[in-house]
Amino acid sequence: AGGIAGAPAPFDKGGVKIALIGYISAGDFFQAYQAGAEAQAKALGIDLQVFQGRQDAAQQREQVLQAINLGVKAIVIDHGQPEALADVAQQALDKGIKVVAFDVNLNNPAIPQVEQSDHRLAELALDQALKDNGTAFKAGYVYVAGFAPLDRRNEIWDKVKAANPGIVEAARFGTVSDTTATATADQAKAVFRANPDISVVFAPYDEFARGVKLAAADLGIQDKVKIYSADVSTADIQEITEKGSPWVATAATNPSVVGAVSIRAAALQIAGDQVPHQIVVEPALITQKQLRDAGVTTIDELAKKVPAFSTSTAVTASWIPAAAF
């Protein structure tokens, strides 16, 4: 990879090694995040080594050690379990390697944290749920504790329930695995059978929402349930806008933009710049109605309508070329 004329060292020469180490690699969000990271790395002449996640904390920890041995200049850690990562991340820092964390709280002042403003994201989705359904309904809630973004979204769900005692959480379920959507669908079916009066499901991860939608379709109850989610992808847009879909709103960033931001945070630190400790990519609300009315069928079309979906001004500099994705 070539260098960038006028960029600070070592980006003027190119070939800077950075590792991207994931925890979850299945699903649209994580694939788009990786694609965005790769696109930004390419634009910066970075040699990006990608380590795929398998929801395996021991393996991810091992990959951090491997990256240290490869002589990378920075490591971007995408999700994971803090207790398995904190000490190896510190080992990297001790060797002068920069570390950036996305959606895993490593609780270290030397590690910038990238996030999607999960509180705002949950507020956007739940405000829409209240607007559509009023303040009294039986809800299903999809949640798996221990994932930083889901834990932050959960804080807002708790707040909304406390402020609206008419909202009754009739069931809580969810699975995060390499088959999240189908596993969640199986659980959702059992939940719907046991609680036929659930009319709203808060499923703040698109794989959860897909699972709930699948269950509703299998049981023939799509017209009795409304699903509010997080995240968006081209496949999600198709599922949201199809005739009779119960998936009525989602709050989301463009995951490719978040991937690009994560790489920029690493690159700026390598170049000797300070970056904020908390780096936030703001989400936007996307409703089924907006998508249908605007005839939006893909994430690229969405990016043309919503500027925040094509780019973010977070952690950038004049010498950093835009990523093409």
Ligand code: SR1
């Ligand atoms: C299991 S955590 C899944 C979430 O991580 C990212 O924050 C995405 O928004 C997704 O919803």
